[in-house]
Amino acid sequence: MHIKEEHNLIRQSVRDFAEQVIHPKAQELDEKAQFSEDITRQMGEMGLMGMVIPKKYGGQEMDYLSYIIAVEELARIDSSQAATIAAHNSLGIGPIYYFGNEIQKEKYLPQLCTGEKLWAFGLTEPNAGSDSRGSKTTANLESGKWVINGSKIFITNGSSKMSAGASVQTISGRKEDGRKEYSCIIVEKGTKGFTSRTMKGKMLWRASDTSELFFDNCTVPEENLLGQRGNGSKIMLSTLDRGRLSIGAMGLGLAQGAYELALKYAKERHQFGQAIGKFQAIAFKISDMATKIEAARRLLYHACWLVDTGQPFSKEAAMAKLYCSEVAREVADEAVQVHGGYGLMKDYDIERFYRDQRILQIGEGTSEIQRLVISRHLGI
Amino acid sequence: MKILVCITHVPDTTSKIAFTDDNTKFDKNGVQFIIGPYDDYALARAVELKEAHGGSVTVLNVGTAETEPTIRKALAIGADDAIRVDAEPLDSYSVARNIAHYAKEGAYDLILMGRESIDFNSGLVHGMVGELLNLPSFSPVMQLDIEGDTAKMSREIEGGKEFLEVKLPFVAGCQEPIAEWKIPNMRGIMTARTKPLNVVPATEETVQVSAEKFELPPEKGEVKLVDPENPAELVNLLNNEAKVL
Ligand SMILES: Cc1cc2nc3c(=O)[nH]c(=O)nc-3n(C[C@H](O)[C@H](O)[C@H](O)COP(=O)(O)OP(=O)(O)OC[C@H]3O[C@@H](n4cnc5c(N)ncnc54)[C@H](O)[C@@H]3O)c2cc1C
Numbered sequence: 001m002h003i004k005e006e007h008n009l010i011r012q013s014v015r016d017f018a019e020q021v022i023h024p025k026a027q028e029l030d031e032k033a034q035f036s037e038d039i040t041r042q043m044g045e046m047g048l049m050g051m052v053i054p055k056k057y058g059g060q061e062m063d064y065l066s067y068i069i070a071v072e073e074l075a076r077i078d079s080s081q082a083a084t085i086a087a088h089n090s091l092g093i094g095p096i097y098y099f100g101n102e103i104q105k106e107k108y109l110p111q112l113c114t115g116e117k118l119w120a121f122g123l124t125e126p127n128a129g130s131d132s133r134g135s136k137t138t139a140n141l142e143s144g145k146w147v148i149n150g151s152k153i154f155i156t157n158g159s160s161k162m163s164a165g166a167s168v169q170t171i172s173g174r175k176e177d178g179r180k181e182y183s184c185i186i187v188e189k190g191t192k193g194f195t196s197r198t199m200k201g202k203m204l205w206r207a208s209d210t211s212e213l214f215f216d217n218c219t220v221p222e223e224n225l226l227g228q229r230g231n232g233s234k235i236m237l238s239t240l241d242r243g244r245l246s247i248g249a250m251g252l253g254l255a256q257g258a259y260e261l262a263l264k265y266a267k268e269r270h271q272f273g274q275a276i277g278k279f280q281a282i283a284f285k286i287s288d289m290a291t292k293i294e295a296a297r298r299l300l301y302h303a304c305w306l307v308d309t310g311q312p313f314s315k316e317a318a319m320a321k322l323y324c325s326e327v328a329r330e331v332a333d334e335a336v337q338v339h340g341g342y343g344l345m346k347d348y349d350i351e352r353f354y355r356d357q358r359i360l361q362i363g364e365g366t367s368e369i370q371r372l373v374i375s376r377h378l379g380i
Numbered sequence: 381m382k383i384l385v386c387i388t389h390v391p392d393t394t395s396k397i398a399f400t401d402d403n404t405k406f407d408k409n410g411v412q413f414i415i416g417p418y419d420d421y422a423l424a425r426a427v428e429l430k431e432a433h434g435g436s437v438t439v440l441n442v443g444t445a446e447t448e449p450t451i452r453k454a455l456a457i458g459a460d461d462a463i464r465v466d467a468e469p470l471d472s473y474s475v476a477r478n479i480a481h482y483a484k485e486g487a488y489d490l491i492l493m494g495r496e497s498i499d500f501n502s503g504l505v506h507g508m509v510g511e512l513l514n515l516p517s518f519s520p521v522m523q524l525d526i527e528g529d530t531a532k533m534s535r536e537i538e539g540g541k542e543f544l545e546v547k548l549p550f551v552a553g554c555q556e557p558i559a560e561w562k563i564p565n566m567r568g569i570m571t572a573r574t575k576p577l578n579v580v581p582a583t584e585e586t587v588q589v590s591a592e593k594f595e596l597p598p599e600k601g602e603v604k605l606v607d608p609e610n611p612a613e614l615v616n617l618l619n620n621e622a623k624v625l
Pocket of ligand 1 (some may be wrong): 123124156205210359365366372
C-alpha cells in the first residue's frame with residue numbers, strides 16, 4: 001500500500017477528533033435525528049472540507065488517499081458525520097471544482113472549503129433512481145435565464161441552515177437526434193421558486209441532512225450552467241466514479257468500527273466461565289472480520305492510488321464500493337451476533353452501526369448497479 | 381517571544397508493555413508512539429502564547445530518527461521549527477545536558493516541557509536544565525500567563541496551590557489544565573511538511589545510568605464484591621485477607 005508518514009498523521013488526527021468531538025454526541029444525535037451545525041463547523045475547522053482542492057480555492061491540496069482515510073476514520077465512529085463530509089466533498093464540491101469555470105470556482109469553493117456552507121448534488125428523483133436518465137426535472141433557457149421545474153429526492157446536505165445550494169441535473173432540451181439533453185445547473189439557496197424540505201423517518205444516517213428539493217419556475221442566470229450544455233451525464237458519471245470511493249471509505253470505516261466493538265466485547269463478556277472470545281465460534285467470526293477488512297482496505301487504497309497517479313480507476317472504484325459496502329454489512333451483522341441481545345439495544349454503538357451500514361449497498365449506485373458497471377468494464 | 385518546547389517520544393498510554401534482551405530493553409514491536417502527554421500540554425500552551433503575543437515556538441527532542449513522525453506532529457500542531465538532537469535518550473542527565481546546550485544557543489525566553497515523561501517518569505529534566513542554564517525552574521505548572529517580561533503561574537504543591545510571578549527566562553515542567561491538547565488540523569499537517577526539522581549532533585553522550593533489568597508490576601488480583609448489606613464480611617476480609625486494618 002502507498003501509505004506515507006503523513007497519512008498516518010492524518011488518520012491519527014481525524015481519529016482523535018472523531019473520538020473526542022463526535023463520539024460523545026453520536027448516539028443522542030441519532031436518537032433525535034438531528035443534524036449538528038456545531039459538529040459540521042468543527043469538521044470544517046479540522047480541514048475536512050475541500051481536502052483535495054487546491055489551496056488557491058481554500059482547499060487543503062491533499063491527495064485522494066488522504067481524503068479517503070479521513071472519511072474512513074469518521075465512519076469508524078459515526079456514519080452520519082462521515083456522510084455529511086463525503087457528500088459535501090464528493091458530490092457538492094467535486095462537480096464545481098472539476099467542471100466549473102473560474103468564476104464559479106472562485107465564487108463558491110472558498111466558503112465550501114472552510115465549511116461555512118454546504119453544497120448538494122441533486123440527481124435522484126422520485127421516479128429516477130438507478131435509472132437517472134429517467135429524470136423529469138427540466139431547465140428551459142428563456143431570454144438568458146434557465147427556468148427550472150421538477151423535484152429531487154434523497155438529497156444529502158440539501159436543507160440544513162448551512163446548505164448554500166445544489167448542482168441540479170436537468171433535461172435542458174433535445175439533441176439533434178431527438179434524444180434528451182442533460183445539463184447540470186447551479187441553484188443557490190434563496191432563489192425564488194427553489195424550496196427544500198428535510199426528509200424525516202430515516203432508519204439510518206439519522207444525523208445527516210437528507211432532503212427533497214422542489215423547483216417551481218425557479219429562474220437562475222444562464223451563467224449558472226455547470227460545465228458544457230449537454231454534458232450533464234458526463235458530469236454525473238464522473239462525479240459518481242469518485243464519489244464511490246468515499247462510499248467505499250464509509251464501508252471500510254464502519255466495518256473497522258464494528259469489528260473493534262466486537263473484539264472488545266468478545267474479550268469482556270463472559271459466559272460458561274470464560275470470555276466468549278475464547279469460544280472458537282466467536283474467535284473465527286472475528287478472524288473473518290479482520291481478514292475481510294484487510295482485503296477491503298487494500299482494494300480501496302489501490303483504487304485511490306490509481307486516482308492519485310492519474311490512471312483510469314472507474315472499474316476499481318466500482319469494485320471497491322461494492323466490496324467495502326458488502327464487507328460493512330457482513331461485519332456489522334456478525335458484530336451484532338457477537339453482542340447477543342445487547343447488540344440490539346440503543347445503548348450499544350453496534351446497534352447504530354448495524355442500521356447505518358444498510359445504505360452503503362444502495363446509495364451512489366446500488367450493489368446491482370456496481371456489478372453492472374464492473375461487467376461493462378469486463379466487456380459483457 | 382521565543383519559546384522552546386522539549387518533547388518526549390513515548391509509547392501510547394494504551395500500549396502493551398513487554399521487554400526483550402533478557403528484560404533489559406523495552407519491546408517496541410507494534411507499539412504506537414506519541415508526544416508525551418504532559419509535553420503535549422506544554423506545546424499546546426506554547427502555541428496559544430505565540431498566538432496571543434507573537435514570536436515563535438521551537439520544539440526539541442533528543443532522540444533517534446524514529447522520533448521524527450512525533451516531531452512532525454508537533455509541527456502540525458503549530459510549532460514553527462524543530463530540532464532533533466541525534467542521540468538515544470538514555471538518562472535524564474545526558475538529555476538535560478543536550479537540551480541545555482541547544483537551549484543556550486537559541487537564547488529562548490521560555491523553556492517548557494512536561495512535568496515528566498510517561499516512560500521513565502523521572503521528572504528530573506526540567507530541574508536539571510534550569511540548573512545547567514542557571515535559570516529558575518518550576519514544576520508542575522498548571523497555569524501560565526505572560527505579561528510583558530513577567531510570567532504569572534500557578535503550581536500544585538503539597539496540600540494546596542502556589543501563585544507565582546517570575547521574570548523571563550525560566551524553565552517550566554507543565555501539566556493540565558495549563559491548556560487543552562490540540563489535534564492537528566489538515567492545514568497544520570500540510571504546512572508541517574515544509575517546516576524546518578534540523579538534526580544536530582549530540583554534545584553529551586556520556587550515560588551515567590544503565591538499566592539492569594525491567595520488571596512488570598504484579599498482575600491485578602481478582603476483584604471481590606461484597607454485598608452492601610454485609611459490612612461484617614467486608615471488615616473480615618480487610619482484616620484477615622488483605623491484612624490492612
Ligand atoms: C440517505 C440517502 C442519501 C442520498 N443522497 C443522495 C444525494 O445526495 N444525491 C442524489 O442524487 N441521490 C442521493 N440518494 C439517492 C440514491 O443514490 C438512490 O437511492 C440510489 O441511486 C437508488 O435509487 P432508488 O432508491 O430509486 O432505487 P431503484 O433504482 O428504484 O432500485 C430498486 C432496486 O432495483 C434494482 N435495480 C434497478 N435497476 C437495475 C438494473 N438495471 N439491474 C439490476 N437491478 C436494478 C436496484 O439495484 C435496487 O435493488 C440518497 C439516498 C439515500 C437513502
